[in-house]
Amino acid sequence: MSLPAGGQAERHRQFGFTAEHFAFIVGLVRERTGIVLADNKQDMVYGRLTRRLRALSLDSFADYVALLRSSAGAAELTAFTNALTTNLTSFFRESHHFDHLRDAVLPRLAARAAAGGERRLRIWSAGCSSGEEAYSAAMVVLSALPEADRWDARILATDIDSSMVAHGREGLYDAERVARVPADLRRRFVETVPGRSDKVRMAAPLRRIVAFKRLNLLGRWPMAGRFDVVFCRNVAIYFDKPTQATLHRRLAEILTDDGVLYIGHSETLAAATEVFRGHGRTIYSKA
Ligand SMILES: C[S@@+](CC[C@H](N)C(=O)[O-])C[C@H]1O[C@@H](n2cnc3c(N)ncnc32)[C@H](O)[C@@H]1O
Structure with a gap:
């Protein structure tokens, strides 16, 4: 029995x-x-x-x-x-990461470009759920990076959940979900949907720089280049410690030498401290 x-x-x-x-x-x-x-x-x-x-x-x-x-x-x-899968997410969730992107990462990359470096920016939202994290990052990039339209700026948004990837790609959200988007960014990047007062759509410039793909973080990563910024937030909490350690070490490898990793507020890099240096409030760079 x-x-x-x-x-x-x-x-x-x-x-x-x-x-x-x-x-x-x-x-x-x-x-x-x-x-x-x-x-x-x-x-x-x-x-x-x-x-x-x-x-x-x-x-x-x-x-x-x-x-x-x-x-x-x-x-x-x-x-x-x-x-x-558990897909809880929101626009500008844990907003200090987006402040850090705007105030620390983008100025550093802009200064490097001004000194003759390439105008290239790669961000990965790893475990993106329905896309709010990636679109929030895109709003920050397009509003805070000087001459953003002259940059090769791209955001990769991946998740194992194919229905979430499809949702993100569509870029259509319940109108009340954008309440947390700062008003100036909302005016610029969030569009109404004709005949649908309950829905809003991410504007075309955002959708142009964000690409959604299905990807299992435990599997092979087909991306060729490295990333300046990785958001991997509230994903590894569902994994056991050895899986977290392997994931975090792989993330260190895919970051540029001065790349930045953001993790969720209740997460640690306990098993991968040797490869990262902390900057407070779940912000890390490669050691
Ligand atoms: C709670 S959401 C976090 C979304 C977003 N990063 C945030 O912090 O708001 C966790 C996401 O991780 C995804 N996920 C879980 N295991 C995964 C795996 N092995 N590979 C890729 N994504 C995974 C889930 O499908 C889910 O959408």
Whole structure:
């Protein structure tokens, strides 16, 4: 007999959900994404995956697990992964990073260009969710970098969740989400959508410099050049310590020599301190 997976909602569950089902799902999502789901996530997993069961007209988690185990389940793996990522984000979240970009990074790059260096800027939003982080950075670049239109400035925004990547690429958001965008930037870079008072769109100059791609941070990184700035915020918190350490060391390698890494407010580089130097408030450069 299989034991039911624990959790408060257990008694109200429509579909049988056992400890074995949960363990299989935890193992699969960890293998595919690095995300570690603790035992207290059982209700969350149940809630998110029952939507998949309904979409597939399946009657039980046993059938769903059997599908994922089978060769026919390959097509379901993307939806499975998308269902289990946590995508919370917002425009200008942890705004001191955007202040640092404007006040420290961009002036340094502009000074270098003025001294004969190339006008090249590369930013990576690694684990971009629906794109708010990347578009916030784009607003700062286009408003604060002198003669930005004469620069080769590009922002790469990547996420493992294909639905988030598609959302970001579309650049369409609920109107209330841009409330945190400073008013001058909102006037310049956020457009109304004809016939849709509930929606806003990122203006074309932003969409021109931000490119969205699906990418698993645990897999191969196909990017050829290095980055002046990497935002990797509130992503590694879902990984175990060895995975975090490997990720942070790889990020050090992909940064330019004076490149900057921003991490989330509750994160540390504890396992990779030898490769980074801290500048306070979750801002790092290469050691
Ligand atoms: C909480 S959001 C953070 C979004 C944004 N960086 C921020 O701080 O507002 C975490 C994102 O990391 C993505 N993610 C999780 N594991 C990933 C992996 N292995 N590779 C790429 N992205 C991943 C999730 O899909 C999710 O969109």
